[in-house]
Amino acid sequence: MVDLIMKDILGTPAILVGLFALFGLLLQRAAITNVISGTLKTVMGFVILGAGAGVIVGSLDKFSSMFDHAFNIQGVIPNNEAIVALAQDAFGTETAMIMLFGMLVNILLARVTPFKYIFLTGHHTMFMACLIAVILMTGGMSGFPLVFIGSIILGSLMVLMPALITPYTRKITGSDDFTIGHFGSIGYFVSAFVGEKVGKNSKSTEELKVPKSLGFLRDTSVAVALTMFILFFIVALFSGPTFIESQLSEGTNFLVFAFLQGLTFAAGVYIILAGVRMLLAEIVPAFKGIADKIVPNAIPALDCPAIFPFANNAVIIGFIFSFIAGLISMFLLPLVGLSVIVPGLVPHFFTGAAAGVFGNATGGRRGAIFGSMANGFLISFLPALLLPVLGILGFEGTTFGDSDFGVVGLLLGGIVELFSSPAIFISVILAILVAIFGIGILINKKNNPKEEEAA
Amino acid sequence: MKKILVVCGNGLGTSFIVEMNVKAILKELGLEAEVSHTDLTTSKSEYADFYLGAADLLENLEDGKRNVIKLTNIMDKKELRKAIETNLKEV
Numbered sequence: 001m002v003d004l005i006m007k008d009i010l011g012t013p014a015i016l017v018g019l020f021a022l023f024g025l026l027l028q029r030a031a032i033t034n035v036i037s038g039t040l041k042t043v044m045g046f047v048i049l050g051a052g053a054g055v056i057v058g059s060l061d062k063f064s065s066m067f068d069h070a071f072n073i074q075g076v077i078p079n080n081e082a083i084v085a086l087a088q089d090a091f092g093t094e095t096a097m098i099m100l101f102g103m104l105v106n107i108l109l110a111r112v113t114p115f116k117y118i119f120l121t122g123h124h125t126m127f128m129a130c131l132i133a134v135i136l137m138t139g140g141m142s143g144f145p146l147v148f149i150g151s152i153i154l155g156s157l158m159v160l161m162p163a164l165i166t167p168y169t170r171k172i173t174g175s176d177d178f179t180i181g182h183f184g185s186i187g188y189f190v191s192a193f194v195g196e197k198v199g200k201n202s203k204s205t206e207e208l209k210v211p212k213s214l215g216f217l218r219d220t221s222v223a224v225a226l227t228m229f230i231l232f233f234i235v236a237l238f239s240g241p242t243f244i245e246s247q248l249s250e251g252t253n254f255l256v257f258a259f260l261q262g263l264t265f266a267a268g269v270y271i272i273l274a275g276v277r278m279l280l281a282e283i284v285p286a287f288k289g290i291a292d293k294i295v296p297n298a299i300p301a302l303d304c305p306a307i308f309p310f311a312n313n314a315v316i317i318g319f320i321f322s323f324i325a326g327l328i329s330m331f332l333l334p335l336v337g338l339s340v341i342v343p344g345l346v347p348h349f350f351t352g353a354a355a356g357v358f359g360n361a362t363g364g365r366r367g368a369i370f371g372s373m374a375n376g377f378l379i380s381f382l383p384a385l386l387l388p389v390l391g392i393l394g395f396e397g398t399t400f401g402d403s404d405f406g407v408v409g410l411l412l413g414g415i416v417e418l419f420s421s422p423a424i425f426i427s428v429i430l431a432i433l434v435a436i437f438g439i440g441i442l443i444n445k446k447n448n449p450k451e452e453e454a455a
Numbered sequence: 456m457k458k459i460l461v462v463c464g465n466g467l468g469t470s471f472i473v474e475m476n477v478k479a480i481l482k483e484l485g486l487e488a489e490v491s492h493t494d495l496t497t498s499k500s501e502y503a504d505f506y507l508g509a510a511d512l513l514e515n516l517e518d519g520k521r522n523v524i525k526l527t528n529i530m531d532k533k534e535l536r537k538a539i540e541t542n543l544k545e546v
Contacts, residue, residue, distance in 0.1 A: 218511075219515065220465045277466055309527060310528075312511065
């Protein structure tokens with residue numbers, strides 16, 4: 001009986017996440033029909049996520065063998081959705097637990113510290129929970145200590161990352177209505193910082209005429225399908241028909257095979273996105289509802305496209321220059337002995353565009369160009385550096401894309417390697433977090449002397 | 456029951472927040488509608504009475520048949536409120 005509850009019910013991530021949704025719905029006193037449909041949809045979302053992982057893994061395998069045969073080096077396609085879906089088998093329960101308690105820690109920290117941010121980008125919460133689970137479990141943690149410290153790390157990041165970029169976000173929006181809650185924050189911070197340094201007297205991007213024709217790339221599925229098809233095509237050409245038709249495609253023409261495999265990858269991403277959308281449908285509103293009750297004057301931290309309307313041209317410029325930096329990195333990475341990170345249109349579009357808006361806010365056109373390029377280099381080098389830290393997951397041919405995952409993963413991986421005992425590791429992490437919050441609160445006081453009545 | 460579909464590129468973050476905002480505004484106005492969110496690709500094959508989202512993105516959805524509500528700043532609740540009032544009151 002205990003075994004059934006602990007292992008089969010709570011040990012199955014889909015059911016665990018379903019239970020969170022169920023409690024959330026009951027807490028909100030939702031109608032019984034909504035409770036049933038919401039809970040079922042959440043569980044189904046998780047099952048769909050796993051199905052998408054199955055689709056992606058086959059196509060990734062073939063990509064890796066083609067790439068390896070063509071260039072004799074590991075080629076990696078960074079994609080958060082893919083790596084998180086692949087990680088659910090081995091790390092699903094811990095991911096779900098860290099995600100739930102991390103949200104609670106976020107609410108608690110928003111209540112007691114001056115950082116009143118509620119991190120509403122649910123899929124990023126989940127991805128970060130997964131990254132933390134993978135790194136700490138690879139480093140030998142497990143059970144209660146893992147979930148305890150993992151949740152504290154996640155909840156802290158959910159307020160610290162928005163806090164890091166809010167001074168710049170204010171510059172963009174001119175208000176405190178919302179800030180950005182997205183784990184590409186370090187890239188945005190660097191972009192804004194670079195903008196400040198290079199952008200003296202540079203005019204705003206918004207005075208330029210920029211063609212609108214790149215708008216179709218905002219459609220994720222189209223962008224992924226296009227990138228993957230081109231990518232698989234190029235790698236297939238280098239790999240040659242002999243190898244592919246004899247080893248991989250069972251005689252099917254190598255270019256036809258490459259085309260279909262590329263689109264299979266895109267289809268997998270599409271399925272995973274649908275699953276994530278479904279599994280978050282109840283959890284995020286419940287989180288927001290509870291946060292609104294507990295944290296007076298909470299500031300919502302939103303997904304990065306929230307700032308796109310404030311500088312439409314910077315969005316396009318940021319995407320282009322971030323992508324250019326990604327292409328340059330592709331040739332630099334093997335020179336320094338790292339795996340090749342294939343630049344994806346999606347990560348460069350979303351984070352590059354946001355970096356462009358931040359860079360423009362501090363340094364006009366020059367800021368947008370150099371800032372988003374800095375972001376492009378970051379999201380090429382960080383994923384490559386992260387691979388060894390991911391343990392068994394590092395061999396799947398995909399990795400986390402955005403900058404914060406790389407920085408947090410490398411830091412945690414380094415610290416967990418230094419201290420083998422969980423107790424010491426937890427103490428060190430807590431000490432670091434207390435220090436960061438302390439410094440953050442002091443800086444905050446200096447900048448906003450009038451906000452003394454916090455909590 | 457009218458259906459409002461909120462659309463963004465990924466169908467994960469932005470459209471989800473706007474969906475919650477739309478629901479809150481409908482409640483204030485005492486109007487009833489079914490609200491959900493999705494990505495651009497899926498929205499093309501999903502029927503709704505109103506498609507709502509950022510102006511530059513929704514240009515891809517305009518075909519003369521769909522009711523498209525374009526917003527210049529998707530996070531601006533005042534603009535959203537006005538858009539909902541003008542579109543849903545006519546019905």
